[in-house]
Amino acid sequence: MAKLGSFLVSLLFGLSVTAATANEHVTVFENVHVLTMQPEHQGQILRQQTVVIQGDRIIAMGAQGDVEIPAHAQRITGEGRYLLPGLAEMHGHVPPTQSFTGIPERYLDDVLYLYLAGGVTTVRGMLGHPHQLQLKDDIAEGRRIGPTLYLAGPSFNSNTVRDRAQARQRVREHAEEGWDLLKIHPGLSLDQYQAIAAEAHEQGIDFAGHVPTDVGIRHAIILGSRTIDHLDGYLAEVDGFEQPVSDEVLQELAEFTVAHGVGVVPTQALWATLIGAGDAEAMRAYPELQYVPQQVRAGWFNFLDDPQSVYYTGNTAAVHQENRQRLLAALYEAGAEILLGTDAPQLFSVPGLSMRREIPFMVDAGMTPYDIIYSGTVAVGQYFAQQDEFGQVRVGHRADLLLVGENPLENISTLYEPVGVMAQGQWHSRSAIEAKLAEIAAAYRAE
Template identity: 25%
Template sequence: MHNTLLRSAQGLTLVSLLVSAGLQAQSIHYSGKAQPNAPERLEPVRLALTNANVLDVKKGELLKNRTILLKDGKIESISTKAPPAELDVQDVNGYYVLPGFFDSHYHGHGQDAAWYALESGVTTIRSAGAMGMKDMAFRDAVDNDYFPGPDMVATGVYVKRHLKDDALEDPRLFRFMNVELQGEENLREAVRINFDRGADWIKTRVGGNTAGGTADAFWLYYSEKEIAAIADEAGKHGGKIMCHIQGEEAAIVAARAGCGTIEHGQYITEKGLQAIKEAGAVWTPTYISTEGFLLPHDDYNTPTARRVAPWILENQQQMLARAHEMGVTMITGVDTEYAPDSVSRIAGEINAFIEHGGMTPLDAIRAATIIPAEVFGMDDDTGSLEAGKEADLVVVERNPLEVPMNLHNPMMVISNGHVVVPFRSPYPGLDGRPDRSY
């Protein structure tokens, strides 16, 4: 994405290219697993994937028996030609290759969470205010090959009334340690600080919270004028804003005030969806996180969440279908921390768009790939498999247009040209697999 530093031309690669055993990802990226002889920067593979069925998400076509050449972190070509002799070759056994997924509402912290996201096929994330200013640092580490991904759309400090520890992220925010962040000029200042530090988008809150702890779900957290000031200031810096909402009124206010994307909407109504559509905004339902309300190990498992889950699940299912019928643009987001016990993943959101939203598998996959790439202005770099784009791809065993549930089980993941999940062959000849027991 940004490439603010020169890439290293030396050092060990992310993968060990085994003579007879295929590709093996290194395990240095889990916390505490750095190794003394590991490279400071990771060199993308030079690799040919052969016998691949490639999903063209733009045209909606499957390109049969293709060879994908990967060099310097990019897709060099997709063709029916034999691979050049100088490249390492991985036969993917007629499996299906599609673009890496977008998690447009990511709450992960640190390297472990990013690795769990990568393993599920996520190669691009948008921070949802979980990392403070660290999300810019993470983005730059990925851009400069210190970490294989996912690419980060950074939002910096979450613009909300109570900054708490986020007030420590920049000395200019110290004055909000003891007072609420509110008022149009104060909110503009917080936006300016975020962009001064390198943010790409801004996250703010328009409505309350469902799981408890931060305002009733139906309350308006900021006024329409305050949200409009945040959106206007972000626009001056070339950015947009993502807006947390739950109910109808907050959705209408967010849409009218200029929010680029509207997040959640567990109590949203058709009237709220209509406002989103008329404003040309985008809905990130994060439905799969709502399913997690009923799981004992979920990030949002509170008594309040468990109590309201039956109703909001029914409502969101109905609204997913209605939004699709109305032509509301939707993109995928998980809305969890990717903690060790978290199980919600983008594959679940894709399948919810199909099962409850009435989307075709192709449309649901587009909502996880090319559409968010367009929303974030990244479609020249990623979101589809084309020559010249980043080598962000997922390999699955069965045709995802016929069996979309198998998106839950990637057989290979490559992010920015780095093999993060080595090809999982059904044949016993491929051994030397990495130790994933940690």
């Protein structure tokens, strides 16, 4: 009867485990405890499950012994480990396909792999470069290894936008070219921003990113910025760089955000570095820096010696950072849509591995492990729901999965070193990940 049930589930989704063909690889996770992140399970972990993947889709799941396993399937024994959806980097960057002077040619491929090594199976790239749309297709079609990419086009800023007419024309061009969203940078006037917003709504394309000074947080939210990245604009609104902000003011900003359905991507770890609130000696000792080219690493160290950032607040950085943490807490308490992101590969944010630097800030702001995981899985799947189904361990969803050693609801740091990562149905074991990381480190030592 149980096997009949799993067969019926397959039929409902137009899938058949028994019909799996040799040219569409089948992988089976056996005896795993599954944190499905399906809302109906309310954070419950399903014990001793079998999950079947065909191609890049989850096609069946159920209790151990109740799901039919094709004879030719690759079998991964969970041995009581925990399976959950892959994480997303909602404010990430992908290097240009042509490397800069002094940067090794391999850097792009290494960045893509590092995301996977850190459990990141989806990246919203927040600054487009020529040929990146081809890169996105290459990954989707299996010609290159990396996370699924959703890409913003080249920046809208004071250097690329002259007036309303040109702003609207540029939005149309980005939509026609196939970018997934528009990237907003500082320097735009309110008039230019309004033109971008109006045309973006007409074209059905999101815009997101920074909040230009002349626009301000409230206008950016009202005009429909899909996300406010880096919590940009909030503290500028309430003079929160130099003095504590009251709970009432932060609560009002949070409620205003929720009322307009705008998401936030906090990137707290990076911003602590940019404003001067980070622990410089600790950052210099990050073990993941071995996976970064020496020229890039040198630039990061130079920043610590001489911070060149428009966001640097120096002597008041500790107050500034505390306000940011309290703002994140207020947004969380108000029920704002929080999306996981680190702005890798910016200062000391090594792709994928930067999650271990960002998540502690989220914990410190009062977020539960479940809600942190939700911010990088279900919330992201909902964000991109029109493009694909992913973000949950559910039949029909893209097979982006993490296998970890401990219960992530009890020890969220287990996410930092996955037993293995599956991206679009392709399995990367811990041994394969470690071998690749060793190769990357050796290449950058040899520079």
